[in-house]
Amino acid sequence: MKAVVIGSGNVATHLCKALKSAQINVVQVWSQQLQNAEKLANEINAEAINDLSQVNVDADFCIISVKDDAVETIANQLQPFKGIVVHTAGAVSIDIFKPLFKHYGVLYPLQTFSKGKALDFKEVPLCIEAGDEQTLKKIEQLAQLLSRNVYPVDTEKRKILHLAAVFACNFTNHLYALSQDILAEHQLPFDIIKPLIVETAEKVQHNLPRDVQTGPAIRHDEQTLARHRALLANQPHLLNIYQTLTESIKKTN
Amino acid sequence: MKAVVIGSGNVATHLCKALKSAQINVVQVWSQQLQNAEKLANEINAEAINDLSQVNVDADFCIISVKDDAVETIANQLQPFKGIVVHTAGAVSIDIFKPLFKHYGVLYPLQTFSKGKALDFKEVPLCIEAGDEQTLKKIEQLAQLLSRNVYPVDTEKRKILHLAAVFACNFTNHLYALSQDILAEHQLPFDIIKPLIVETAEKVQHNLPRDVQTGPAIRHDEQTLARHRALLANQPHLLNIYQTLTESIKKTN
Structure with missing residues (x-):
């Protein structure tokens, strides 16, 4: 499985490490500041990019893990992505993806992350949602590789x-x-x-x-x-x- | 070492158990409601009383562990106590004991106690204070039997x-x-x-x-x-x- 991670903040950092531990191949890390992308990408042997047009559209997942206010802007700038696009934000509706992508969803980790503090990602509650049943199953498979606690939760409850x-x-x-x-x-x-x-x-x-x-x-x-x-x-x-x-x-x- | 405990609330309950674990003999437990005193006293083989005039004035310590507002009222009703009188309240000055007792101090556990929740009392920070140096030493000895974390702290800092x-x-x-x-x-x-x-x-x-x-x-x-x-x-x-x-x-x- 291949994933692109958009973001290099606290959530993106912990998520990248959890993906790597689950032997999911993070092929690219994007950050507005290339330096930030490089710092995180180097830790997990990924490519660092700071141009959204360079995103590998053939990856299985594109995980948008930026601050809530920026999710929609980023999504609008993504090229047509063939795999599944998810965001990790608690307060952002799944509907923002509807006009943009075919396969989309949400993977919201209900936890507080700080870069300098390690934690057991297997214990993090992951709240998942998707635009269709088949996509939900794929997101669930991914989520279960990352954590023991996976909950389907719709936007309102999230x-x-x-x-x-x-x-x-x-x-x-x-x-x-x-x-x-x-x-x-x-x-x-x-x-x-x-x-x-x-x-x-x-x-x-x-x-x-x-x-x-x-x-x-x-x-x-x-x-x-x-x-x-x-x-x-x-x-x-x-x-x-x-x-x-x-x-x-x-x-x- | 013998102690009388005045009170049967959350702090008094945990303190009685810690005293017992440290092999300090709690001879009496007082509560306004005899039933409450009995419940706690039975757990540690102490005598239950609901009359302050019955307090054994020959015990080494009288530990007043009631709600802050009641400490002074209780102290005023105690018979001349030969040992050391301490209270366990965070916000009550040591000075209320000055006109009443010869040997007095404070033993304040900086922790949250609920009757139904066990905890390791050895890890509870105990803040101690006394009216004189010799009493402070005795309170310190008692405190160190109960906890690994004993801090001398004056009333203002407490x-x-x-x-x-x-x-x-x-x-x-x-x-x-x-x-x-x-x-x-x-x-x-x-x-x-x-x-x-x-x-x-x-x-x-x-x-x-x-x-x-x-x-x-x-x-x-x-x-x-x-x-x-x-x-x-x-x-x-x-x-x-x-x-x-x-x-x-x-x-x-």
Whole structure:
């Protein structure tokens, strides 16, 4: 099996490595910056390109793995591709491919990827969708080579998953960052809070988050909430987030 | 070594088990509801009491592990205790003990505890503080029997740690809950998002959160952000949180 990967960001990088591990031949990596394409292509013995007209249209898959806003623009610039074109975006409809390609679909990995952090791609949930049944089967075959967790998910549900992922991952990581800011401002090491972060994530693997909510807001510890607000009095930005989430915890439980 | 534990909540429960594992004799467990005291006391062969005047004042430690707002009230009702009195609260000053006891301090476990979820107490960061040096040494000895991670931390810094923990744990868990709400509303299983939650926590064990932030806000994927706002248009409560955290990610990066 041959694939072309369009993109060289976090998702494209992890995907290329997973494709290689699954012994799928990534023949080309495209990036707007040739240098970025080369860096990734070199790791997996692929050709680096920065011109979409050079895409090998005979490959089995063309995987568009760029930021959501750019998927449609890129797709419009692709030559008629004979194989299957998929994108990896959570929030982009499959329908953008309809006027452009014969065989198309989506391969959305529901995970957070950073270039410097290795992970087991076999455990990544892959959400797949296709323009027709036969294409879905082919995408499913590809997906199952990459991961143990393959889910057929239509565009509407995929968008919901992506939204839920923003809450569970992107916002969560941002709260870690704010927590680190608070610690750093008082010369406290981020290390001390790391076991708490892991345990918080571990707890919801076997419990519903609502059932294991802890902290002053859920206990209605009003004195502690007031003390925290006082500590944040000079940081209106943090205070606003503190209040918004505290009220939300109180309201929804 | 003998200890009395005041409280039967999440922290008290995990602490009692850790004390028992460390072969420290928990002689009594107090709870306002005798039934709650009995439930916990039975697990560790302790006496259950619901009257503070019955506390064994000859024990080495009296550990007050109740919700923050109740610590002072409980302390005021304790008989003159000969050993060391500590509380386990993140946001309560050590000074409340000054007019009441000769030997006092704090033993604050920086972790999230739920009764139904086991954890390795040896890995829990324990923040200790005392009214005098000799008491600090004794609390340190106790703490080191319970955990590998013991940190001397004064009240001011402990309050900051507690605040940082609210962001990194309590707020984070609430975001998991909101994420689960969004999924449930569309008949999607929470299971599908669990690997993402674990990976998000794992990533910051060896990276600064700011360096591994992902998602549409940090990428300034305006189309995706607009799509998400549209999905939340009928849920002003979730939309408000979405906007607040999205703006915060954009602002601080």
